[in-house]
Amino acid sequence: MVWVFxxxxxxxxxxxxxxxxxxxxxILSFIIAIPLGWLAKRFxxxxxxxxxxxxxxxxxxxxxxxxxxxxxxxxxxxxxxxxVIALTLYGIAxxxxxxxxxxxxxxxxxxxxxxxxxxxxxxxFWAVEFPLAGPVLLAGIRVVSVSTISLTTVGGVxxxxxxxxxxxxxxxxxxxxxxxxxxxxxxxxxxxMDTVLVMLGRWLMPWTRVASPAVRRRRNLRAVTT
Amino acid sequence: MIExxxxxxxxxxxxxxxxxxxxxxxxxxTTVLVGxxxxxxxxxxxxxxxxxDPTSGVIEIDGKDISTIEPVHLRRDVGYVMQNSGLLPHRRxxxxxxxxxxxKGVPKKQAHEDALALLDTVGLDRSLADRYPAQLSGGQQxxxxxxxxxxxxxxxxxxxxxxxxVDPIVRTDLQNETLRLQRELDKTVVFVTHxxxxxxxxxxxxxxxxxxxxIAQQGSPEEILANPVSEFVANFIGADRGKRRLAVSxxxxxxxxxxxxxxxxxxxxxVIAAPGGQLATANPTPKSRSISNKTSQAGDA
Numbered sequence: 001m002v003w004v005f006x007x008x009x010x011x012x013x014x015x016x017x018x019x020x021x022x023x024x025x026x027i028l029s030f031i032i033a034i035p036l037g038w039l040a041k042r043f044x045x046x047x048x049x050x051x052x053x054x055x056x057x058x059x060x061x062x063x064x065x066x067x068x069x070x071x072x073x074x075x076x077x078x079x080x081x082x083x084v085i086a087l088t089l090y091g092i093a094x095x096x097x098x099x100x101x102x103x104x105x106x107x108x109x110x111x112x113x114x115x116x117x118x119x120x121x122x123x124x125f126w127a128v129e130f131p132l133a134g135p136v137l138l139a140g141i142r143v144v145s146v147s148t149i150s151l152t153t154v155g156g157v158x159x160x161x162x163x164x165x166x167x168x169x170x171x172x173x174x175x176x177x178x179x180x181x182x183x184x185x186x187x188x189x190x191x192x193m194d195t196v197l198v199m200l201g202r203w204l205m206p207w208t209r210v211a212s213p214a215v216r217r218r219r220n221l222r223a224v225t226t
Numbered sequence: 227m228i229e230x231x232x233x234x235x236x237x238x239x240x241x242x243x244x245x246x247x248x249x250x251x252x253x254x255x256t257t258v259l260v261g262x263x264x265x266x267x268x269x270x271x272x273x274x275x276x277x278x279d280p281t282s283g284v285i286e287i288d289g290k291d292i293s294t295i296e297p298v299h300l301r302r303d304v305g306y307v308m309q310n311s312g313l314l315p316h317r318r319x320x321x322x323x324x325x326x327x328x329x330k331g332v333p334k335k336q337a338h339e340d341a342l343a344l345l346d347t348v349g350l351d352r353s354l355a356d357r358y359p360a361q362l363s364g365g366q367q368x369x370x371x372x373x374x375x376x377x378x379x380x381x382x383x384x385x386x387x388x389x390x391x392v393d394p395i396v397r398t399d400l401q402n403e404t405l406r407l408q409r410e411l412d413k414t415v416v417f418v419t420h421x422x423x424x425x426x427x428x429x430x431x432x433x434x435x436x437x438x439x440x441i442a443q444q445g446s447p448e449e450i451l452a453n454p455v456s457e458f459v460a461n462f463i464g465a466d467r468g469k470r471r472l473a474v475s476x477x478x479x480x481x482x483x484x485x486x487x488x489x490x491x492x493x494x495x496x497v498i499a500a501p502g503g504q505l506a507t508a509n510p511t512p513k514s515r516s517i518s519n520k521t522s523q524a525g526d527a
Contacts, residue, residue: 113312116277116384117325117374118302131316207316207358 003177015185017161021080022087022152022189026145029091030137036092037099037133038125047100054096057089062154065089083155083162090151091144098140102133135208138201142194149190153182163189227253228274228382228414233283235269243269244280245438251431253288253381256408256415258429260422260462266439267418271384274416275304287382302330305375305383305413309390311367313359319345319370320355326378337377344373347410349403365396369403376411385417389424401427422463426451434459474498 004011036054040047069075069082106129114128156164166182169175202209228251235244243266251257259267272278273285276297285292292300313322323341328334342352348369359367368388375383385404389397401424408415408428419425425432426447434442434450436458443450443459451470454460464470472495475486484497485505499506 107315109308109310109312110314112277113306113308114314116275116301116306116308116312118298118300118329120298123329128314128316132314134316205316207360210358210361 001177003175004181007178011166011181011185014161014163014165015189017080018149018152018163018186018189021083021155021160021162022149024084025087025091025148026141026193028084028088029095029144029148030141032088032092033095033099033140034130036096037103040096040100041103051097051100054093056093058093060089062086062090062151063157066154066158066160078159080155080160080162083152083160087148087151091148094144094147095140098136098143099133102136102140103129105136106132131205134201134205138197138205142197145193145197146190149193150186153186227251227288228416229284229286230270230273231284231286233270233273233280233285235266235273235278236281242438244273245440247283247439247441249433249441249444251414251416253414254412255430256417256428257431257433258417258419258425259433259435260419260425260429261435261439261442262420265435265437267420267435268386270435270439271386271416271418274382274384275301275306277301302326302378303380303382305378305380307368307371307375307383307385307388309387311359311364311371311388313367313370313374315359317358318355319350319357319359319362322359322370323373323377325374330378341373341377344377345370347376347407348373363396364392365400368392368396368400372400372404372407376407376413381414383413383415385415387419388417390419390421397424404428426463434462472496 033054036050040050065086066082067077069085070077070079073081073085075081110132111124111129114124119128152162153164153167155162156166156168159165159168163182163185166178166185170178170182230247230249230251233244233247234242236242247266247270259270261267269278273280274287274292276292276295279293313319314325317325320338320341323344324332324334324337327337327340332340342355345352345355350366350369350373354362354366354370359370362370371388375385389400392400404415405428415428417425417428422434425434429447431444432447432450433444436442442462443455450459450463454463471490472487473490475488475494478486478494480486480497483499483501483503485500486497487495489495
């Protein structure tokens, strides 16, 4: 633990940098996946193509990607922006399918009833279909969040800020404690972020917490029998 | 008044769901479209709020061709109640009921107040207002569905097998409520069902449909029962099975001037007043249609 206490400022600094790089891709991939998911739902024949292309993004190896991106957009090799873009692409790869599946999970009866009530297509999407896709979207974004927070460490190989630097530095100097600290912090951030997302989901989707009368009855029954 | 003039609907794969359908649906009456699944009755209903557009023919509401009305606006002016209530699961009861008024621009506070009053109208306790649909029973959900259909105070109410998914006891309750509401509110109701008993109970005008939405017979329940025009209709209304062919029982003698009626199977179907051995005649009008002995709880016995 000596190393940790001697380097608290630096560790905190890396943690903040890590978050700064990891959060934008989580948010961006969520937003960008919405139109993709909508397209896939709206035009079923195109669904396969759109989702396969999106998934293929995940097949691009990260290191080459981190070298290609600065060449394409003219940033420096160690610019955190490169990582943000790369991780956004990976996030989209995961999130596009979740969004399409989420939108498809909306009960057709509910969709029809919304149409019959006189929702315009745009309002119907945002007020009915998008929120009802929420539970599936949440499941998707939780995976993206964990994966992004972990993948952010790849930047360390190129000297890009973040907790990844603890790995490269720890390997070079043979400091097991430094590497362990990095791993633990990445996991802690991932767990905290996951908890935040779950809480956010509960707050935004209060209807998912209510049990139907049947479920309540079953629960009461169990309470009685146990 | 809603008028269908030679309306057809042909789907791209060639099926003709509706074939040259013409009908006048009078205002402030309940018209029931009844037929087996696949006869096109739901398609007809959905044409009225342009959920389905006909391939040919004209539909007019009060003389106005609805193909000239923007669908979204038309739908906000036409109430719609569907099977399984179709409530928005992520909205509380009160928000569900207030949906259309809010879409039409009524301030939220006002819309919510009106929605609470509507819960009273359909016989729901106001304490349910903050529940989510999943927390209600099937019958309660259906009542919320009706309240929502009425929320914008539309002249026309479309009901697509609204009571098809609830158990028989609740269904009877809801049917009686529908009759009561119709007496109070005087809407033009178009009701779709496959249940002929429901059709006869609720309809001022009953339209029996065959495949392709061909009208097998139309008329009041009395007219249809008295003179089924074809084998198909007789079959459909159950006249041939003897269910509706009643006879005075020769063995059971109730007190007073009543006679016991039995159906062709010999099962007791009810009693009929026969003062002095003379059968009583009734002159039923929709407004006076007797609606079973459960009406007292609806407050209009």
